[in-house]
Amino acid sequence: MTTVQENRGPGERVAELARIKGALREGPDPAATERQHAKGKLTAHERIELLLDEGSFNEIEALRRHRATGFGLEQRRPYSDGVITGWGTVHGRTVFVYAHDFRIFGGALGEAHAEKIHKVMDLAESAGAPLVSLNDGAGARIQEGVTALAGYGGIFRRNTRCSGVIPQISVMLGPCAGGAAYSPALTDFVFMVRGTSQMFITGPDVVQAVTGEQVTQDGLGGADVHAATSGVAAFVHDDEEQCLEEVRYLLSLLPSNNREVPPAEPCEDPVNRSTEALAELVPADPGRSYDMRAVVAEIVDGGDYFEVSERWATNVLCVLARLDGRVVGIVANQPGSLAGVLDIEASEKAARFVQFCDAFNIPLVTLVDVPGFLPGVGQEHDGIIRRGAKLLYAYCNATVPRVSLILRKAYGGAYIVMDSRSIGADLSLAWPSNEIAVMGAEGAANVIFRREIAAADDPEATRSQKIKEYKSELMSPYYAAERGLVDDVIDPAETRSMLIRSLEMLRTKHVDLPSRKHGNPPV
Known part of the structure; x- marks a missing residue:
């Protein structure tokens, strides 16, 4: 690549600089760009342009080059060293970004490459602005040895230090293998694109050599696997354009940092709009199924919400939405999946979402319709006690405004x-229609009155009578309210207006926490 010559005049040097920066955008050679496009993938600069507001990108360290020698690297010292770093705006607010350039060293990370990422991460933390990583790299640069591995360590440390301070979003647009996969895992949200992005610690060849299992890259760590099975990917899309547009939308719902609140928007949906349709959407029979998404859509502004991890742990919903123009996080049991029961995965999914909302000053609304925890040997042996406690810990630790609503x-x-x-x-x-109890009426009656039922001339009639008695005395809609465990029993038609009024009252909530370095959650 051409370099600036010392004997040139100022005008020539400016022109030379312009040529160098133009060449940076074009990449090492046209064939590399064609290969990228042939895979259905955009270049790093094209991705940044889609993510950021038009013309807002400011690149830093564009002229950085590695200083490694040996293994042929001394003859290959391209500018940028395979990663584009800088800042711009999304909907007018500052956002920092780094994007691997797969056309240079396959986006592999070396010392200079890592230091560029460290720099932009430090700037994001100092400026108090979100950080978005556009990942498309082949892992550590083998030719640079341990210095490449140390570069990853610096990224992991900064991911952890920025956790709960600024929003961190990882967008997977290519391969991400080995230790490199741990940086996205440390961030708040992971986006993936079907067919082009994969994440795994050990690839298919190693898996087959060690375990004998045969699997493709997509079957091992593709977008759909991480969306529905592992829970690593919160969002999955069919192409990069749609994916990056959704990243922009997510950023519009988040504050820039933990010292701010999410941006509010004017609301055309009336605060006092009646939600009488809810009475029809939710069956009175507690055993009947329904889709909680319809309930959420009826309550929130314009029926618009953004669901997190839609395909994983589907028995609980986690969504970001607006009420009267202000962002809220909604956690809701989903009776349409496993009857809305809580299990290990649902607990972990909801716990992480609650922690995120609490870290970034997003009020929480919890819609409750839950029959209990999922019973079973598998759940117990896999740690439902420890892992289910994550959700309990997250709620108990949360200091943002919290309103819960028991539907059934x-x-x-x-x-x-x-x-x-x-x-x-x-x-x-x-x-x-609420029923709050230690267990369902039928199970409770079978435990409490089992001897009386067994001794009765007509056990079934006696059982039926005892179930009615238990419901009447201990599962009355007003039983919990009479004891101060429910603040108010409301008409479903008042749900939206009551939630908005409640959150408005709680906007100035303040909590004094005990002095401590940090808690010890059941991770």
């Missing part, structure tokens, strides 16, 4: 965990 059933420990008053919900509301 709320049984056993799952009732407590789903942000009940006893673990710190600021307000607990309920519909007249």
